[in-house]
Amino acid sequence: METVDEVDAPQVRQCPECGAAIAVPARFVSWCAACDWNVDPSAPDPERGRLAVFRRRLAMRYGQQLAEEIERNGQAADQVGPDRSTVLAFGVSLLVHSVTMGLLLAAGALIIGGWHTRILPLFGVMLLVILAALLPRPGQLPRHAPVLYRADAPRLFELIDEVAAAVGTTGVHAVVLDTTHNAWVRTYGIRNRRVMCLGAGLWEVLSPQERVALLGHELGHFANGDVRSSFVTHGALQSLARWYAVLLPQPVVRLVYLCWNALVFMPRWAVYGLIVLLDGLTMRASQRAEYRADAGAARAGSTAAAITLLDRLLVGDAVEGHLQHESITAPQANGGSRDRETREAAEQALWERLAARIGSIPESEYERLRRVSAQRGHSVDDTHPPTHLRRRCLAAAEPQPARVVCDASRAQSIAAELAPARAWLARRVIRYNADY
Ligand SMILES: [Zn+2]
Ligand SMILES: [Zn+2]
Incomplete structure (x- = not known):
């Protein structure tokens, strides 16, 4: 073997x-x-849709401009106030919300004003039902993934609190785990609670100090306040997405669908245009937020850890490839053991093998990936600044020492807290890929 x-x-x-x-x-x-x-x-990256190409180009351009600005000022562009596009985005968002408000008022007028007609209130109620379906709603916790609260993983939450304090914010209410090579934060529920998702495909291949940097980056998003997550703009984007979904054309099986398709053609394109506009207007601000979040990563975990964290983002393909390989070999290796502890230990080992595999990637391969990323403009997704520019900005800024330290014993106790979730996720990797 x-x-x-x-x-x-x-x-x-x-x-x-x-x-x-x-x-x-x-x-x-x-x-x-x-x-x-x-x-x-x-092979070159697969063909993307026109919108994805447009967003990527915009991300590249803004990423480049902001990187130059940061390198000039030596700071993570903190002092600059809201730019013109942010103000415009706010205006467009208010316009979207005013359409919702207008429809609400119209429904009220139909019900109250048309009460004596008996038929108009019916239209009013119908309008209310449609509106209820179109209103933006608070985010939810993912259903089919392990969710940890403070009592489940006190040492992990303690680390998150410490990192949060270092970047100037407070911790999170819940931590979600999945198998991806990714991490994110958002709010959920009507009380706007904070949730952080840690993908095991990323978390498990990081050193303890790189994990601190990752937490610093994610919590930095809360500390800095990203315009996309602001209530007005985010709500407007959500509304538009719902409108667009409702206005999609239907397959013409009856005449009535043909009429519907003709009716929604213009509104659909108007909504689409607004989505593209709002997306473009908020992109610069959200890119700035990424650079500032990277500064948070350096502040919490040290500049060195923040830089190597970005290198680990480049090995996503290797992580995916290894997990696929595991799904083929792991079922036989487990031998269908009935003993729960043996099975769990075998499942835990999946993540250890992944970490060892990624840990064996030589520096020359990282250097190659960095050059490819600069040539192709690799970024985590369409909206993130290119990874090589993020790396350059971190390197250009004053080197930061680690404000939060995660030593081996701390990392070990956190791994023990995560053990049941790790086993569950390993099972999912094996099953998902086996089914696939
Ligand atoms: Zn980010
Ligand atoms: Zn040569």
Whole structure:
């Protein structure tokens, strides 16, 4: 059986372009650091929709502008007040909300004003029902994922509180875990409680100090206040998304659907236009928020950890590939053990194998991925600034020491708290991919 820590000693060959000596690692791409020969041999990113391409281009442009601004001022662009596009976004959002208010008033007028007609109140009630379906509503906790509260994982929440204090905010109410190579924060429920999602595919491949940096980044979003999550703008985007879903054309099986499709054609495109407009207007502010959140990552976990955290974001494909590989090999390895403890231990080991696999990626491969990311403009998603620019900004700022330290014993007690969730997620990886 292949063990992950046996790093095969690379052979050496000559670069066909410039003749420099290059390593030929067994499991990784062979490339030339001197002339970039074969630096990006894989297929280009799959074709995306027009909107995704537009958003990505916008993200690249704003990301570049903001990075230059930050490098010039040496600061994470904190002092700058709301820019013109943020104010415009606020205006557009108010316009969207005023349509909702207008419909509400119309429903009231139909019911109260038309009471004597008997038929108008019926239309009023119908309008109210439609409105209720279209109103933005508070977020919810994901249903099919482990959710941890303070009592379930006191040491993890203690660490989150410490990081929160370091970046100037308070902790979260709940932590959700899933299998992705990702992390996020948002609010949920009518009391606007905070939830943080930690994807095991990312959390498990980070060093303890990189985890502190990750928490610093996520909690930094709360500390800085991202315009997208502000009630007015976020609510408007949510409303528009609901309107758009309702206005989708129907397959023409009856004449009435043809009439519906003709009727909703213009409103649908108007709503779509507003979504694109609002999205574009808030993107600059949300990119600024990402850079500022990165500053929070450095403040909490140190600049060095914040930078290597960004490197770990580049190995998402390797994480995905390994989890898929696990799903094929793990069911046999577990041997269908009936003993619960043996089975759980085998499931826990899935994450340890992933960490070992990712830990064995050599620095030369990270360097290659960094160059590819700069060439392709890799970012976590369409709206994030390109990862190489985020890295450059962190490196340009004054180096920060760690304000919160997560040592090995602390990391271990947190891992013990997460053990049941880790086993559950491992089961999910195995089953999901096996079904697939
Ligand atoms: Zn070369
Ligand atoms: Zn972020």
